[in-house]
Amino acid sequence: MPLSFEAAIAAFAPDLPLAVGLSGGADSTALLLACARRWPGQVHAFHVHHGLQQAADDFVRHCEALCARLQVPLQIARVDARHAPGQSPEDAARRARYQAFLVLAQSASAQAAIKNIALAHHADDQVETLLLALSRGAGVAGLAAMPAHWQRDGLLWHRPLLQVAGSAVRQWLAGQGVAWVQDPSNQQERYTRNRIRLHLLPVLDEVFPQFRDTFARSSRHAAEAAELLRELAQADLLSAGVPPAISRLQTLSAARQANVLRHWLREHHGTTPSSAQLQALLAQIKACTTRGHRIHLKVGSGFVQRNNAVLDWYNSALL
Template sequence: MTLSFDAALQAFAPRLPLAVGLSGGADSTALLLGCAARWPGQVRAIHVHHGLQSAAGAFERHCVDLCARLGVPLQVQRVDARHAPGQSPEDAARIARYKAFAVAAQAESAQGAIQSIALAQHADDQVETLLLALSRGAGVAGLAAMPAFWQRDGLDWHRPLLAVPGAELRDWLRARGQAWVEDPSNQDERYTRNRIRARLLPALEAAFPQFRDTFARSARHAAQASELLEDLARQDLAEVGDPPRIAGLQQLGRARQANVLRHWLRQAHQTTPSSAQLDALQAQIAACATRGHRIHLKVGRGFVEREGLVLRWYNP
């Protein structure tokens, strides 16, 4: 069910002190104002300067001025968010941004200053993430979209606005006479997310007015299914071993075998196989009936090889 901004903020109960990721846009500006008013003296802000566009300076100035007016301490993190060959610019910027948030928070957490980080993604962002996952043929982990809460690097991470439509946040700011900075790259339809926002969301609004609620419900169902698959994969990996024994893998049905292989590669080696790579690996496992059968396949960022009775992954 979609919520008003005030209702979402009332339901938000982080461990304090809290850091808010502040881009300067409407969403994070609203989140910082709301949190600073609710927990005076317990809120910090972190701004990541990507340096990828001329407007970045205006974002930083907005954040500096806003935080000075609110009396909120601000950390500005400058990052190199240029993308590597084969990597999307959005992914590169996102990875750099999350690393910068963690570094900034941990720098203060060494003094016991930050317990939680709040990010301002909202209901429309969640729909866009789900549609992007569908467009890429994602499994249930991808269809779960963005979690509202997780823990990493000794910090609690929150997205308290996932049930709040983006328009609601802008209306809340306008009612208070609060300005924000518009990112000009949000209008660039070379980026898939921007095309979804400009073309698909208005069509969904017209055809299915409750789409934010129903899409969010589907994402929650996918998140529950993904959690169950993770639990099963951990159990199966404990049985087949790490590195996994080929004979143990052969005893599993194809779906469970694929599930445990993905889990092994992701957890032990931080790599993800494509569907084609996983199919090829499973075909080789099924065909592995003799001591001399050789397995050497490109999987994720490296290779899977047979080593005696087990599979090994390595990155040359």
């Protein structure tokens, strides 16, 4: 069953001091307010100015006033979140935001030793992420949606509200008499996530009232499967070597080959192959039975090629 906002905050037990990502919207305002009340003097706020809309300056002013009222230190990062050709605007903004949070945490660490950052994603956000992954034909890693806790770049990241419905977050905040800002872009239907929020979630609420809980359960199952696949890939890559030996890969089933190749490319080269690219690579590995067989395929953001007995990957942009 979904948690109440109060129960989720009560169960949240991060190491202190804690930074809260603050956009100025209802969800992050509620999370900051609750955390500041629970751990007075131990909470900081990080705000990212994306530079994408005129209202961004109003967001900053709101966050400054809120943090002054709560006596919470506020740090602001200004980023250029414009998307590159072929990149989604949402993905560009998300990447810029996480990088900014990392920079803010590092700049604050000398004084506050901030190692924990809380984000205000809730159960509705989790459902939207899962539906987006389904629409893109994602595998189990994508269907695992957003983790509640993870570690990256020396920081511990938390999403304490993932089991709380968005309406419950806003209802709690309204009861506190605290205002928040409305992001105009949340109503723009050119963004797929907004169309899901505005059109699909109300229908799911009517047809499957427990969908937040059941969808979250499916995501947890996918996360467990993704972890098993990661452990299998680590073992297979240890056997195949880095870079992987073609003859070793050929002893594996096609499914295990695909799994270990994805792992190798992601973990060692920071790139992800498309399904078509991976299938083409598997076909070339299967056909590679002679010394003169050549492999040179576009994979992810670079190329996989045969180098004697092993596969190599290189980024053409760096040549």
